[in-house]
Amino acid sequence: MDAVDKSDHYEVGTYEETPSLLSIIIDTNPRAWAAIGDTLPLSRAIANILVFVNAHLAFSNANQVSLIAAHVNRAAWLYPSASTPNKPAQPKDDGGDVEMQDAAAPPPGSANKYPQFAQIETAVLASIRNLVDSTTKQDLDSTTTQLSGALTLALCHINKATSSMSASAVNATSESKTSDTVHMGLKGRILVISVSDSEPSQYIPTMNAVFAAAHGQVAIDTLSLSGDATFLQQACYNTGGTFLAAPSPQAILSYLMFGLIADTEARKSLVAPAHDTVDFRAACFCHGKVVDLGFVCSICLSIFCEPPENAECLTCGTKLALGNYGSKPQVVPRKKKKKKRPLNGTPAEGTASGTATPAL
Amino acid sequence: MSVSTAPSLQLTDYLEKLPGTTFRKLYQQPSTAFAIFRRMLPQLAKTFVMRMLFMPKPMLLHDLELWVRPDAKRQKDQALSILQAFHIVHITAPSRDRPQEMQLSPNFKTSMRLALTGGGTHQSFGVPSNLTVPTEIDINFLDRYAKKKWEDILHFVVSSVGYKSSAEANGPNKSVKELIISGRLVDRRPGGGIGITQAGFTFLLQEANAQVWTLLLLWLEAMDNNREAGLEAVDMLSFLFVLASMELGRAYDTNALTEQRRNMLPSLVDFGLVHVPHHKRSMFFPTRLATTLTSGSSSSLRSISEGVTAATTAVQTSGGPLGSTEKGSVVVETNYRVYAYTHSTLQIAVLALFCKLTSRFPDMVAGRLTRASIRQAINFGITADQIIAYLAAHAHEQMHRTALQTAKPVLPPTVVDQIRLWQLENERMKTTVGFLFKEFEDHKEYLAIAGFAEEIGVLVWRSDKTGMFFASKHEQIRDYLRIRKKAE
Known part of the structure; x- marks a missing residue:
């Protein structure tokens, strides 16, 4: 009672565990899965991922989950079902669970399973089957994985869920702190389960999604089962997520449960699994090749592996002066005021605007 | 803003009192293990459990230190003690030749795994009825x-x-x-x-x-x-x-x-x-x-104010089914007037516990906080903190908005202070059980003994003029007196 006039006593704490939304992107590239089919068939991977999903949902009944397949030619919703595009935005009426299409026709309930887990399992298995069945031979011609599309879908979903959550929070609790509502509403997180190499042609859209995620404070985690997911390393690094490479894919559940179960809340107090050396190489905008050394437009920072045609930037159209790139260095008579002889004529010349400078 | 006296019975307290054998029995059922995990553990403890769930062997306690950032040691210790209190982890006794190991208790581990994987024949998630459901029940x-x-x-x-x-x-x-x-x-x-x-x-x-x-x-x-x-x-x-x-x-x-x-x-x-x-x-x-029994915040150290805030959020997430606190509706003015935009008889009844309600309209009641009304509430055993917490938790949206704009507390500080002062009025006297020491041989002896009592922290009151002091304990003083006597 000594502290009668301490002003912090007037404020009432508003601490409450914020629910978290986990978006899992499963790379369903058939070729890649066939390659590791001996150690980890897709069916087993899905079963393990479902256990992980259940574990995430077990944390709190306000936690939500969404699963997206990044397929060879498109990104597809696994859960919540794509047939009900408006479902995820619906106000939650049963404690925050994402309502589902097939909740209307519930599967025969088993007494041995938590009802919500059973729903998700049926939905995901059905959508995976659909996806596999609808894959045609032509689809297999392309070997890329539509990662950027899936990332964008996941981000949209998180954004939608967050805003609907905070909107309802404002309405119901008269908490009109509009600036803080984004944080108190929902914490989003994306987990990519990658099996294939990063496709250079996907560089730009992927990085766009990554920067959007970083802006929205959505962490991107990656579990790379095989292949060389260069861009995802950068994604994890930029968004403060965890990148885990799994040398033995059959232990997928251990990797998931140990390294990736902690949500943003718990991560504040946990030591994150160490980052591998991050491959920061970018892909060029003109041919989609990963480059060590290239040219950068000084106006829009586009990267090219070779000087673009007509020395015009392909992105912004700026006329670039390449100087005398490629010509032999020549000795220039010394200028009167400078004592040192400048190294003119080398490829490094480019301090003036409008010229292309080599990028690392 | 915690209320220390007579907290109502809480699940945590109840569970922590149960013996380990009871927990073993409880954890045989996957739904129970699942529910306790979900409802009772803090976030970090949940993460620990999940990480250990599929570990084949016990892990070294020392390794846990490596998981946690140095600055989060307190949270780690807290999480660990809760896990132990619920008999979820078992830590071997410290001994010289073997480092301490920790593992999930076997029943909990089996049940939790079953709950997550959905296997087994335990039927602990309820057997649905095959009969047709009456149409009116939705x-x-x-x-x-x-x-x-x-x-x-x-x-x-x-x-x-x-x-x-x-x-x-x-x-x-x-x-x-x-x-x-x-x-x-x-x-x-x-x-x-x-x-x-x-x-x-x-x-x-x-x-x-x-x-x-x-x-x-x-x-x-x-x-x-x-x-x-x-x-x-x-x-x-x-x-x-x-x-x-x-x-x-x-x-x-x-x-x-x-x-x-x-x-x-x-x-x-x-x-x-x-x-x-x-x-x-x-x-x-x-x-x-x-x-929704197992939903809600898992905070085991929930104070009243958190409980009330949680109530408002809980109501919004679950769609407001239990409308005792549907929406903030109470306006408190600096002149001690209270307006509540509500027609819930329940809320009016609660307000009437500590407000003098003067008029009622179809969707609003008005009243004021008076000394008499607060004292009446305090006589019922309601504390000032509880009243303030209630008012803050039910504050009208308008109050929040003004508070935000002017960067001031939600409730008028003058009212908050006054409520506390009204409570303090009843606490002008404080009783302490103890012993009065008087009639010393001379003033020097009095000073020595009173000084000693002050040093060991049992002195409650002293009066140098009359040569008397009051102490809450006498054993050490008695011994000190004896030693003094011997020395003389």
Whole structure:
């Protein structure tokens, strides 16, 4: 009672565990899965991922989950079902669970399973089957994985869920702190389960999604089962997520449960699994090749592996002066005021605007 | 803003008192392991459990240090102690030749794995009924049903004082009333009526979820004392966790329950946790009160204010089924006037506990906080902190908006201070049990002994002029006197 006039006593704490939304992107590239089919068939991977999903949902009944397949030619919703595009935005009426299409026709309930887990399992298995069945031979011609599309879908979903959550929070609790509502509403997180190499042609859209995620404070985690997911390393690094490479894919559940179960809340107090050396190489905008050394437009920072045609930037159209790139260095008579002889004529010349400078 | 005196019975306290064998029994059932995990553990502890769940071997306790950042050591220790209190992890005793190891207790591990993978034949998530569901029973119906039952109970708690609501004609069942009285949420007053106790007010301030648990735990304790009913607390608790993991709006089979659990149903119907249709006795529906038992914040150290804030958020996430705190509606002005935009008789009744209500309109009541009204509340055992917490938690949107714009506290500081001061008025005297020392041989001896008492921290009061002092303990002073005598 000594502290009668301490002003912090007037404020009432508003601490409450914020629910978290986990978006899992499963790379369903058939070729890649066939390659590791001996150690980890897709069916087993899905079963393990479902256990992980259940574990995430077990944390709190306000936690939500969404699963997206990044397929060879498109990104597809696994859960919540794509047939009900408006479902995820619906106000939650049963404690925050994402309502589902097939909740209307519930599967025969088993007494041995938590009802919500059973729903998700049926939905995901059905959508995976659909996806596999609808894959045609032509689809297999392309070997890329539509990662950027899936990332964008996941981000949209998180954004939608967050805003609907905070909107309802404002309405119901008269908490009109509009600036803080984004944080108190929902914490989003994306987990990519990658099996294939990063496709250079996907560089730009992927990085766009990554920067959007970083802006929205959505962490991107990656579990790379095989292949060389260069861009995802950068994604994890930029968004403060965890990148885990799994040398033995059959232990997928251990990797998931140990390294990736902690949500943003718990991560504040946990030591994150160490980052591998991050491959920061970018892909060029003109041919989609990963480059060590290239040219950068000084106006829009586009990267090219070779000087673009007509020395015009392909992105912004700026006329670039390449100087005398490629010509032999020549000795220039010394200028009167400078004592040192400048190294003119080398490829490094480019301090003036409008010229292309080599990028690392 | 914690209230230290007489906290109402909480699930954590109840569970922590249970012996390890009881936990082993509880954890045999996957739904129970799942529910305790979800409801009782802090975030970090949950992460630890998940990480250890699929570990084949025990891990070294030392390794846990490596998981956690150095600055989060306190949270780690707290998480670990909670895990141990619930007998979820087992840590080997420290010994010289083997480092300490920790692992999940076997029953918990097996059950948790089953819960996550959905295997086994334990049937602990409820057996759905195959019979056709009566068409009139849907989620809305169940919500209305549960809300009515629960508000009846809350009304019974508040209606004992102040504002008499008209809706108390059909209050809760007699057994529930007895339970509330024996649980000392209200007590019988000399005049023959009943009055709310401090525990009762704490109960009112809790979020609906915690209220349900408080009542259920009272019930469990009552049943534990009264063995002839043939109900065993462990099994009852397990059944509550089963209910918690059921799905709202689905019918479950009564016949699949053990007889013990079937016997629990009538009481649960009284609490509004389940609904049994009149013409179809072989099925029951869990209501939202039951299915949200394991939701809500897992904070085990919930103070009143957090509870109230949680109540407001809990209501919004669950769609406002238990409308005791549907929406902030109370405006408090610096001139001690209170306006509440509500027509809930329950909320009016709660306000009447500490406000002098003057006028009532169709959707609003007005009144003021007076010295008399606050003192009356304090006489009921309600503390100033509780009143302030209640007002803050129910503050109207307009109050929040102004507070935000002017960067000032939500409640007017002058009112908050005054409420506290009114409480302090009653606390002008403080009693301490102890011993008075007087009639020393000379002033020097008095000074020495009083100085000694002050040093060891037992001195309560001293008067150098009269040569007297008052101490709360005398043993050490006695010894000191003896030594002094010997030295002379």
